[in-house]
Amino acid sequence: MRKILNLILLTITLGLIVTACGGNNTANTAKPESSAADEPAANEPVKNEKLIIYTNANSDGRGEWLIEQAKAAGFEIELVGAGGADATARLIAEKSNPVADVVFGLNNMLYESLKKENVLVKYVPAWAGEVEEGLNDPEGYYHGLVKQAILLGYNPTSYTAETAPKDWTDLYNNPEFHGKYEAPTLLGQVTPRLVVAGILTRYRDEKGEYGISQAGWDEIKKLYDNGVGAIEGEDFYANLASGKTPLGTVVSGTLDAKEEQYGVKAGTVSPEVGVPMIVEQAAIINGTKKMETAERFIEWIGSSEVQGKFAAQFNSMPANTKAVAQANDAVRELYSSLKAQALEWGFIADHIGDWVEKIELQIMK
Amino acid sequence: MKATKIRTAGSPVNGSAFILYGLIAWFVITFLIYPNINVYYEIFFSDGNFSFEAVNKLLSSDRAMRSLYNSFILAISLMVTVNIVGVALVLIVDYFDIKGAKILRLGYFTTLIYSGVVLVSGYKFVYGESGYMTKLFANLFPSFDTTWFHGYWAVLFVMTFACTSNHVLFLSNAIRKIDFQTVEAAKNMGGSTFYILWRVVLPVLKPTMFALTILLFLTGLAATSAPLILGGTEFQTITPMILTFSKSLASRDLAALLALILGLSTLVLLTIMIRFEKNGNFISVSKVKSVLVKQKINSKIGNIAVHLIAYFLFLIYIIPVLLIVIFSFTDAQSISTATLNISRFTFDNYIQVFSSMAAFKPYLVSILYAAGASIAVVALALTASRILHKYKNKWTNFLEYSLLIPWMLPSTLIAIGLxxxxxxxxxxxxxxxxxxxxxxLFLAYVIIHIPFTLRMVKASFFSLDNNLEDAAKNLGAKPFYTFRKVLLPIILPSTLAVLALNFNGILADYDLTVFLYHPLYQPLGIVIKNSTDAQAVADTKALTLVYSVILMIISAVILYFVYGRKSKS
Incomplete structure (x- = not known):
């Protein structure tokens, strides 16, 4: 008995010591002015403080790669990884005393929310002009890095390019596809939200409920009524591959890996209106105490050189037109056949919360 | 902070007792009341006046009302089914003389080391559409519907077996407190096995069962993974909706309101239970307790039947775990089709998880947080229970209900409030x-684990015999000495069990952690989510299982060290 008590006391002390050490480190990162960063300032005009960077794009080794490349370029960075929606909520909650200096990887919709909440500070990097037109924030708060397309995928043994649906609207308007597609029911995630936005924004009507006409809501209802609900913990691609639900949403960046894992290459649809093209962006946090370093980091990460290297390494599609040449052929080919759907992200960001709420409460069964 | 608290508790001087009470009051006001009231205020009064819009929205939604109703149905069903299975497990392991009880116990303990989505997918490997049991049935009866395992009954089945963790820990502790002489006396007077169970054993288990029943109710209301995965459209529950809403700025009012409804109904049940606790006199009469000897079942048929039930339950518990371990060595395709093929076995996923030294840091961070926070919350709950046990006035009532505030809000909103x-x-x-x-993050972990810890620690406090404390006092022992030498050893088994459960709960938490973690100290839950997220291109299905197996191992080691060795000695 005494042994156990001693053990507990020991653990408490250890815990306190370790957390106390952590506390000291925090003090250091929180007040960089007083730490080592000052020392070289005398003979070196460039300030180089450690940057705290929030991102949702650090999985699959991307985070480690970036830290390494940044280090080689003279940056010391710490990544705070979190899902896109969670990172946004955290940034908004922390806005009166921000922890982060830079945020990258989130999509336009989330950046619009951040901008609306005054979380971002305006900064236009030198490479902004190299980015494909229409991808940057026209107001200059955030700028594009990597393109991702949200696609309608189909199982190639169930459908051919001719028999597959031509657009999302075909899924629920053509009885042939009823019960064959996965409906975007997991609305806590970003991708299903964008699918919904891609359909609803076609029915914009300032007088309608939450900016959408009744016809739009009727369409969405049909989408949910005739689809199969997504199930938490299941990978949709597995159901596409097995033919259980041969139609549904796939994200361009993951297609290669999924094909390898399930042995089925999904066909993708190019609707006439285009596909929701989400662009991973980069921006500086309003209230950062390391503005100068943050600016230099933004200049670095979005440059065609870094984006090109990244694209070659991770099979992605750069937003920077000068970096496209370094992207892999298959990726370039896919994107050459895709058209970006014209979406007004500010409008979507303003309403998506209400849309999701309405769908959850009144449309889903 | 915690250290000073313990130190002040050690001093017998009245002044330091006041400092201790002051500290508790400060903690309650600073971390339980103020930030959470702040959240409610922001949500409901953000534009200056209160609006009933959220209430109207919910009332006009069929789906929300149905889900709410289903949640209550599930909670009430679980109060019955889990108590039945839980008591059966405890009797099999600790009361009756069953062959192989030690191995059986290991099987029944498996729910302690895994939970959530992974546990449910373990059951899906057995009963799901392409599960082994389903294939067997389909072979026996060609017309068998392979999609049979969904809806209310599937959810209830999985949760009944998944939620017995607290029973096998706390009820076993309680059953060991039964005085063997009373059982013997009852037997000598001709009491049947069932009569003794009903009149001698059950009354001793009552305080613990009350505490567990409240937790079951709450678990039922908070059910997420099982209804999401197995419920289908016909049996949806409310908590998944609360989670979605709490992450959306526009819908936080709905999330808060729904959580408030669930929290308040738990509180109503709790108040009723506290009434019962007060009225009941559960303290064993015997003053010189003797250790329980396992009871042989005299009836031959009864004995065989109990053995059969025991091993049948064992299989239900053990097979999902085994399948998860086995499938963690395969790939996404094998996992999604529930097929095993020797050519698809691989160590790649394990190698990937431990590929760099940097991969180990999150384990250390999470283990330290889990250890620190679970010890702090137990220390806090012990102190609070001591106060609640000693005094009974409006202040202690206030203290008790304040400590339950974290039940009133989803953890996302607690994090945002902080x-x-x-x-x-x-x-x-x-x-x-x-x-x-x-x-x-440390504070947040402490905060959300307070209600559960308090319930369990308090329950064991109230089963204490007051005479022991009086005797120690009469012999001149100082209060902290009495607490440490007389009271603590008796409540220690339950306290350690709570400690271990909290530890395991914190280890891989994501929902709360993601909002609060420090940039330099990335916890395990974040790493796991990151590499198994839908956007990741790695074999996320396999990695999920690999991480689950690693967590199972850590949890099992913790349970063994904190709890296993003790129960043997």
Missing amino acids: IVTYSTPKMLIGNTVLVGTVWM
């Missing part, structure tokens, strides 16, 4: 800023 409140200097915490420090 950030919004403590991202600017506040007098309550000495004009410092908490956001961006390592303490933020």
